[in-house]
Amino acid sequence: MIEAFNISKYFGDKQILNNISVQFEKGKNNLIIGQSGAGKTVLLKCLVGLYEVDEGHIDFDDRNFSSLSFKKRRSIRKELGMLFQGGALFDYYDVENNVMFPLNMFTDMTEEEKIHRVNEVLKRVNLENANKKFPGELSGGMIKRVAIARAIANNPKYLFCDEPNSGLDPKTSNLIDELIAEITVEYNMVTIVNSHDMNSVLKMGDHISFIHDGKLWWQGNKDTILVDENPELNAFVFATELTKRIKK
Amino acid sequence: MNLIKHIGTYLLLMRQVLTKPDRWRIFFKRLVTELYAIGVDSFGIVAIISLFTGAVVAIQVAYNIDNPLLPKTLIGFSTRQMIVLEFAPTMVSLILAGKVGSAIASEIGTMRITEQIDALEIMGINPANFLILPKLVAAVLINPALIIFGMYIGIIGGYLVAAFTNLLTPADYIYGIQLDFENFTVFYALIKTAVFAVLIVSMAGFQGYIVKGGSIQVGKASTRTVVYSSVLIILFNLVLTQLLLT
Ligand SMILES: Nc1ncnc2c1ncn2[C@@H]1O[C@H](COP(=O)(O)OP(=O)(O)OP(=O)(O)O)[C@@H](O)[C@H]1O
Ligand SMILES: [Mg+2]
Numbered sequence: 098m099i100e101a102f103n104i105s106k107y108f109g110d111k112q113i114l115n116n117i118s119v120q121f122e123k124g125k126n127n128l129i130i131g132q133s134g135a136g137k138t139v140l141l142k143c144l145v146g147l148y149e150v151d152e153g154h155i156d157f158d159d160r161n162f163s164s165l166s167f168k169k170r171r172s173i174r175k176e177l178g179m180l181f182q183g184g185a186l187f188d189y190y191d192v193e194n195n196v197m198f199p200l201n202m203f204t205d206m207t208e209e210e211k212i213h214r215v216n217e218v219l220k221r222v223n224l225e226n227a228n229k230k231f232p233g234e235l236s237g238g239m240i241k242r243v244a245i246a247r248a249i250a251n252n253p254k255y256l257f258c259d260e261p262n263s264g265l266d267p268k269t270s271n272l273i274d275e276l277i278a279e280i281t282v283e284y285n286m287v288t289i290v291n292s293h294d295m296n297s298v299l300k301m302g303d304h305i306s307f308i309h310d311g312k313l314w315w316q317g318n319k320d321t322i323l324v325d326e327n328p329e330l331n332a333f334v335f336a337t338e339l340t341k342r343i344k345k
Numbered sequence: 346m347n348l349i350k351h352i353g354t355y356l357l358l359m360r361q362v363l364t365k366p367d368r369w370r371i372f373f374k375r376l377v378t379e380l381y382a383i384g385v386d387s388f389g390i391v392a393i394i395s396l397f398t399g400a401v402v403a404i405q406v407a408y409n410i411d412n413p414l415l416p417k418t419l420i421g422f423s424t425r426q427m428i429v430l431e432f433a434p435t436m437v438s439l440i441l442a443g444k445v446g447s448a449i450a451s452e453i454g455t456m457r458i459t460e461q462i463d464a465l466e467i468m469g470i471n472p473a474n475f476l477i478l479p480k481l482v483a484a485v486l487i488n489p490a491l492i493i494f495g496m497y498i499g500i501i502g503g504y505l506v507a508a509f510t511n512l513l514t515p516a517d518y519i520y521g522i523q524l525d526f527e528n529f530t531v532f533y534a535l536i537k538t539a540v541f542a543v544l545i546v547s548m549a550g551f552q553g554y555i556v557k558g559g560s561i562q563v564g565k566a567s568t569r570t571v572v573y574s575s576v577l578i579i580l581f582n583l584v585l586t587q588l589l590l591t
Binding site for chain 1: 367368371378455456459460461463464466467468469470471
């Protein structure tokens with residue numbers, strides 16, 4: 098379980114996150130939603146330590162992550178995978194070596210074991226026969242899938258995804274959602290996903306945190322989100338034509 | 346004030362760069378790649394620059410000591426001294442600041458804006474060390490080799506002047522370039538080169554690493570790298586010359 102205790106984050110004088118306390122459980126898809134600029138990415142980056150929180154702290158399974166130094170955080174970082182908004186694949190390496198990267202850095206597997214593991218996870222994300230391609234030669238959906246494969250290659254306990262399906266067509270984005278939802282259960286990970294796609298929210302939202310104005314405005318799940326009366330939440334949920342019609 | 350802040354950030358970054366690599370095997374792999382990218386790919390440009398510079402230096406020296414009292418061998422001697430002491434180390438390093446420095450800055454800057462550096466950090470890898478150290482070590486190792494190569498080519502450039510003009514005879518030239526040779530001059534050139542290599546790569550790494558924004562900022566970082574590292578090379582050239590030669 099990942100827990101945030103009263104975290105706040107400022108950029109200059111501007112407060113981006115305001116006293117957020119939230120828990121993310123294992124084996125569940127924890128979604129963070131909110132409109133663009135609400136602070137979802139900042140929250141995710143605070144959780145993984147790319148940004149330092151100004152107040153409060155974050156625990157990974159009762160280990161106080163925020164108080165640790167860069168070196169000491171390493172033991173926790175080996176256990177986490179992250180999918181960045183743009184994929185963040187390494188341009189130096191082809192698909193195979195991108196996915197193998199965490200294995201090279203953190204395990205003592207033999208070359209054969211590594212190749213085996215790489216092919217296993219690439220198969221898991223339905224991306225076979227692309228091993229030798231470079232990031233520049235991949236489509237957006239393929240990049241996301243390679244990034245997922247890299248994130249899960251070393252059997253992480255925690256998976257972070259920043260808008261895994263932004264910029265993808267509905268079908269591919271569905272596939273990505275399903276993939277994340279499935280591997281979360283399969284690997285029994287704490288998965289935290291940033292999204293503003295209502296379709297994914299309704300599909301995979303085991304736990305949903307709605308961020309508004311830098312605050313944790315509402316929490317619930319994919320069932321309660323449709324019936325709640327919170328006006329700001331409703332404004333977000335029923336913003337699209339599709340959801341408006343569902344509401345009717 | 347801003348300058349002091351930047352120097353501080355630079356020094357902090359260098360402290361992260363100069364740590365023990367996480368995995369030596371991966372470090373050496375990256376080192377080999379960088380030796381190629383920084384060094385081997387630069388031999389062509391160094392050869393061209395050195396050949397023509399050597400020739401021009403020889404011609405200019407010949408015109409300037411056009412005095413019957415001065416022996417023609419002096420032309421070879423002066424050409425060699427100028428190439429070894431100044432043109433090979435400083436001029437070639439300035440060219441490399443343009444070629445290698447801008448490439449490194451834009452490479453690392455792009456990795457910054459596409460979150461590749463964040464991805465490394467997330468995994469618990471020290472990105473500054475992982476990305477910059479192999480380049481730094483590669484440049485310090487290969488740039489001196491490039492400079493030695495440049496010296497030879499420069500001296501050949503001078504020889505071609507002797508062979509194809511009647512400013513002096515090849516025999517005079519050959520005799521001249523062997524006159525009063527001191528090993529220390531080459532040593533001095535190599536020290537300069539190594540210092541310039543550190544300046545170029547660390548400035549490029551620094552400018553790339555701190556990029557914020559998009560492709561425009563990456564372009565600016567790469568320009569700043571060339572401008573700042575060239576100025577630093579010129580400055581350090583004076584300081585080192587003063588320290589080592591007087
Ligand atoms: N490095 C930064 N420095 C200063 N301000 C920042 C920084 N990163 C984000 N912000 C600000 O924090 C706020 C929240 O940004 P964030 O990227 O978290 O939004 P988001 O919810 O992820 O939006 P989107 O859905 O568009 O990705 C924005 O107002 C943004 O301008
Ligand atoms: Mg975002």
